[in-house]
Amino acid sequence: MLAVFWRKQRAAIEGFHPLHQALVHQQGFSVSLPPADWRALVASLAQHQAHVKRRKWRLPERVPLVLVPLIQVLTEDMRGKATLSIAADLRGPDAPGKAGPQQRLPARRPVRSVAQWYAVDPWLRIRAELRDGSVLDVEVVDRVRYRKIHKVNSRGKHKWKTKTKTVRRIAVTRRIAKGAAVARPSAPPPRWIRTRVKSGERTVVQATAKVLANYPEAQLPQQILQVSTETFRWTRRTA
Amino acid sequence: MDEEDRVTPCDVTTGFFVLGHCGRPAVAGCPSCGKPVCAHHAGPDGLCPECADRLAGGPASPYDPRWARGYRRTYYSESSRAYNDTTWYSSFDDYDRGGFDAGGDYSFGGGDFGDGDGDFGGDFVDS
Numbered sequence: 001m002l003a004v005f006w007r008k009q010r011a012a013i014e015g016f017h018p019l020h021q022a023l024v025h026q027q028g029f030s031v032s033l034p035p036a037d038w039r040a041l042v043a044s045l046a047q048h049q050a051h052v053k054r055r056k057w058r059l060p061e062r063v064p065l066v067l068v069p070l071i072q073v074l075t076e077d078m079r080g081k082a083t084l085s086i087a088a089d090l091r092g093p094d095a096p097g098k099a100g101p102q103q104r105l106p107a108r109r110p111v112r113s114v115a116q117w118y119a120v121d122p123w124l125r126i127r128a129e130l131r132d133g134s135v136l137d138v139e140v141v142d143r144v145r146y147r148k149i150h151k152v153n154s155r156g157k158h159k160w161k162t163k164t165k166t167v168r169r170i171a172v173t174r175r176i177a178k179g180a181a182v183a184r185p186s187a188p189p190p191r192w193i194r195t196r197v198k199s200g201e202r203t204v205v206q207a208t209a210k211v212l213a214n215y216p217e218a219q220l221p222q223q224i225l226q227v228s229t230e231t232f233r234w235t236r237r238t239a
Numbered sequence: 240m241d242e243e244d245r246v247t248p249c250d251v252t253t254g255f256f257v258l259g260h261c262g263r264p265a266v267a268g269c270p271s272c273g274k275p276v277c278a279h280h281a282g283p284d285g286l287c288p289e290c291a292d293r294l295a296g297g298p299a300s301p302y303d304p305r306w307a308r309g310y311r312r313t314y315y316s317e318s319s320r321a322y323n324d325t326t327w328y329s330s331f332d333d334y335d336r337g338g339f340d341a342g343g344d345y346s347f348g349g350g351d352f353g354d355g356d357g358d359f360g361g362d363f364v365d366s
């Protein structure tokens with residue numbers, strides 16, 4: 001029974017958009033496509049839940065939460081022949097190759113040992129050619145600190161636990177079109193966002209935020225858009 | 240006065256960060272808000288996309304092609320608050336309500352509908 005059920009789901013997956021399949025099987029992809037192709041991917045992803053129930057073939061959470069909303073927003077600002085490039089690696093910080101070397105921290109009883117290491121997870125990189133001639137780059141990198149603690153309690157029982165702390169860096173860079181009017185916004189950005197501006201033939205505005213990732217992931221797209229906002233405030237139209 | 244001067248352009252706001260007005264020739268006014276709307280943007284009952292979304296009730300799912308447009312106003316209001324910059328929202332709001340003003344747009348070269356993109360893909364043929 002279950003085998004039949006899974007065969008049907010597997011067949012459904014084989015009918016999905018190739019990038020949709022990559023998200024199911026590899027939890028990511030890296031590709032450059034015009035907006036119409038991205039919309040085709042979104043239309044395919046919309047079918048997932050209705051046809052695929054098996055946990056193993058579930059979409060990574062950040063697909064509906066982050067990837068789809070950002071594709072929708074950015075393609076709104078693009079012309080038909082422009083390119084949207086996305087490199088997404090949604091395997092998470094525990095995926096092989098992301099952890100750095102372990103180091104032992106001093107421990108005091110009842111703690112026997114503390115091992116600490118960091119994992120660097122650059123899970124999202126986007127480049128969009130916008131219709132005003134500017135180019136927008138978005139990069140999100142999580143840096144996770146792990147502490148594995150070994151404890152022995154008064155009855156001689158051993159316990160291990162791992163604590164994590166994630167610092168997220170969101171960087172948005174906008175290379176503004178040649179000759180476009182650029183003006184410093186009247187108010188500075190919120191304190192958690194830093195701005196750097198490089199003038200030249202094309203002005204480059206970079207907004208960076210480093211935040212403790214202790215909030216629900218559902219807030220991620222808003223947060224990425226909030227950081228992006230700063231790069232657009234420099235070319236706002238004057239009312 | 241030549242032919243083109245008499246055509247009322249579609250006033251539907253396009254884009255998210257880079258705002259524009261559709262600019263295709265309007266065929267009617269939205270019965271709810273009065274905006275001139277082109278054949279591509281006129282929904283059931285001739286409504287403009289934003290009025291149609293509003294009457295459909297609630298935000299569409301992020302998979303829905305209409306989602307970003309529905310979320311746009313919320314985004315401008317939230318980011319305006321986050322930046323403590325009320326003009327960020329009001330400049331969007333003015334633009335969204337403001338009536339077609341080609342001079343106030345970003346200069347997109349061939350105009351906002353020059354190469355046939357926009358909300359409805361590549362199906363616009365300049366005739």
Ligand SMILES: [Zn+2]
Binds near residue numbers: 270273274286287288
């Ligand atoms: Zn309307």
Ligand SMILES: [Zn+2]
Binds near residue numbers: 261
């Ligand atoms: Zn229109």
